[in-house]
Amino acid sequence: MTTVVVTGLGATTPLGGDVASTWEAALAGRSGIRILENDWAEKYGLEVRIAGQIAVRPEEVLTRPETKRMDPSAQLAIVATREAWADAGSPEVDPERLGVAVSSGIGGVWTLLDSWDTLREKGASRVLPMTVPMLMPNSPSAYVELEMGARAGAHAPVSACASGAEAIATAYTMIQLGRADVVVAGGTEAATHPICLAAFDAMRALSRRNDDPAGASRPYDVTRDGFVMGEGSSVLILESEEHAKARGAKIYARLSGVGMTSDAHHIAAPEPNGAEQSRAMRLALESAGLAITDVVHINPHATSTVVGDMIEARAIRGLLGSHADNVLLSATKSMTGHLLGGAGAVEALFTVKALHHRKAPPTINVTQPDPELEVDLVRDVPRDLPAGDGVALSNSFGFGGHNVALAFTNA
Amino acid sequence: MALSEKEVLAGLAEIVAEETGLDAAEVTGPKSFTDDLDIDSLSMMTIVTLAEEKFSVRIPDEDVKNLVTVADAVAYMTKAQS
Numbered sequence: 048m049t050t051v052v053v054t055g056l057g058a059t060t061p062l063g064g065d066v067a068s069t070w071e072a073a074l075a076g077r078s079g080i081r082i083l084e085n086d087w088a089e090k091y092g093l094e095v096r097i098a099g100q101i102a103v104r105p106e107e108v109l110t111r112p113e114t115k116r117m118d119p120s121a122q123l124a125i126v127a128t129r130e131a132w133a134d135a136g137s138p139e140v141d142p143e144r145l146g147v148a149v150s151s152g153i154g155g156v157w158t159l160l161d162s163w164d165t166l167r168e169k170g171a172s173r174v175l176p177m178t179v180p181m182l183m184p185n186s187p188s189a190y191v192e193l194e195m196g197a198r199a200g201a202h203a204p205v206s207a208c209a210s211g212a213e214a215i216a217t218a219y220t221m222i223q224l225g226r227a228d229v230v231v232a233g234g235t236e237a238a239t240h241p242i243c244l245a246a247f248d249a250m251r252a253l254s255r256r257n258d259d260p261a262g263a264s265r266p267y268d269v270t271r272d273g274f275v276m277g278e279g280s281s282v283l284i285l286e287s288e289e290h291a292k293a294r295g296a297k298i299y300a301r302l303s304g305v306g307m308t309s310d311a312h313h314i315a316a317p318e319p320n321g322a323e324q325s326r327a328m329r330l331a332l333e334s335a336g337l338a339i340t341d342v343v344h345i346n347p348h349a350t351s352t353v354v355g356d357m358i359e360a361r362a363i364r365g366l367l368g369s370h371a372d373n374v375l376l377s378a379t380k381s382m383t384g385h386l387l388g389g390a391g392a393v394e395a396l397f398t399v400k401a402l403h404h405r406k407a408p409p410t411i412n413v414t415q416p417d418p419e420l421e422v423d424l425v426r427d428v429p430r431d432l433p434a435g436d437g438v439a440l441s442n443s444f445g446f447g448g449h450n451v452a453l454a455f456t457n458a
Numbered sequence: 459m460a461l462s463e464k465e466v467l468a469g470l471a472e473i474v475a476e477e478t479g480l481d482a483a484e485v486t487g488p489k490s491f492t493d494d495l496d497i498d499s500l501s502m503m504t505i506v507t508l509a510e511e512k513f514s515v516r517i518p519d520e521d522v523k524n525l526v527t528v529a530d531a532v533a534y535m536t537k538a539q540s
Binding site for chain 2: 110111112113115172173174175176177180
C-alpha cells in the first residue's frame, strides 16, 4: 500500500489570509464572523445579516487580470494553492505525475448571477465570453491545474458541504492507485451572495443571531440556531511518502485512510441515527488498519444546526463507545463559520495542524452544552493531544446524504 | 460626440491592459493582438465585447477577424461611431 503524506498547507479563511494567521486565530479562539459589509439586509429584506467573510480579499493579493478571469471561488483556491505549493518547497514534479482535486460545493454563483444581471440590463451581446469558464463548478480545479501545469488529471468531486473533504479523498485515491505522485487537493467557496443567504435561510439552516455575530456559530450549545455561512479555501499538498522522502520534504502528517458513505435517506436532512456517518468514520479507520482506540482527536462536521450537531455527536459516541471520553473534539466552525465546499479542506488543515503541533483548537461559544452531548469537547482554550501516535478524524457531511471521514495520523 | 482615433486608442489600451495585465503604453498601433500582445481568441472576444459597450459600436463577428493590429481596431471603431 502506498502511504500518503501531507507536505504543504495553504489557506485563506475568515480568520486570516494564510495558514499561520488562520491557525493562530483558531488557537486564540477568535471568531471570524462579522456583520455583512453591504446593504443586502435593507435591499432584499434578508433576515440573516452575518457571515464569515474572507479576512483578506483576493483582489489584494492577485493581479487585476487574474480577478477578472476567475470567479471568486477560483481566486481563493489559487491563493491557497500558491501558499501550499511554496510551503511544500515548490518541488520539481513530472507534470504527468502531478494531479489536482479541488472542489467547490456551489460553484461560480457570483459569475452566473452577475452575468444574468448584465443580460437583463444590457442584453445578450454584452455577456462576456469568459462567463462559462468562470461559472463552471470545475473552474477552481481547472485554474489550479493550469497554474501547476498538472497533467495527471484534475478533478472536482461535488457533494455539497462534503466537497472539500471528498476532493482530498479523491487525491488520496489517485496516489493509492499510482495515478499520481503529488496531488494538489482542497476545497473552496465564495457563496456569500444574497441569493445563497436567502436560500439557506429559507430552509431555516442559518443562524439569525445578528446582534451577536461572534457568538452566532455555537455547535453543541443548547441555544444554537443554525450555521453561519463562511467563505474561503484551503489546499493541501498530498504526496506518496516515497516521493516526499526522496526529495527530503517536510512531512506534516499522513493521510492514512478515507471513508465515504451515503445516507439514501433525504435530499437535505441527515439520517437521524447517523448510521452512515458512523460507518464513514469506521471505514476510514478500517482502510488505514487502525483501531477505534487509536483515535485521539476529531474535527467534527458540527455546523451549529439544531438537528445535525447531535446526530453526529451520537454517531461518534455510537462508534467510539466509552473511548469517546478520551477523544478531544474541536468544532472549529464555531470560529470560521461553515465554508460549505471549502469546509472539509479547512478542517482537514486544522486536523493536520492539531496532530503536528499536538494541540486541539477550541470550540467557542458553548456556554450550555447540549445535555445529550457525550463527548469531550475542547472549549474556549486549546488542549494538548496525548503524546505518541494517534489518529485524528475530520468529518464532513453534505446535503444529499454525502458522508466523508478522513483519518490522519502523525508522521 | 464621436471620439478621435487618439481617444479610441487610449480607451482600447485601457481595456486591453485590464484584460491582459499589460501596460497600457505597450498597446500601440502597429502591435498585432495575437503575435505581439499574445491575446487568445477568448480574450479577443472579451475585448471586443467591452469595446462595443465603451464606444457604443457593434462589431459583427465577420469583421473581428480583420482586426489584426491595434491600429486596425482603432480605425474600425473610430469609423463605426459615425
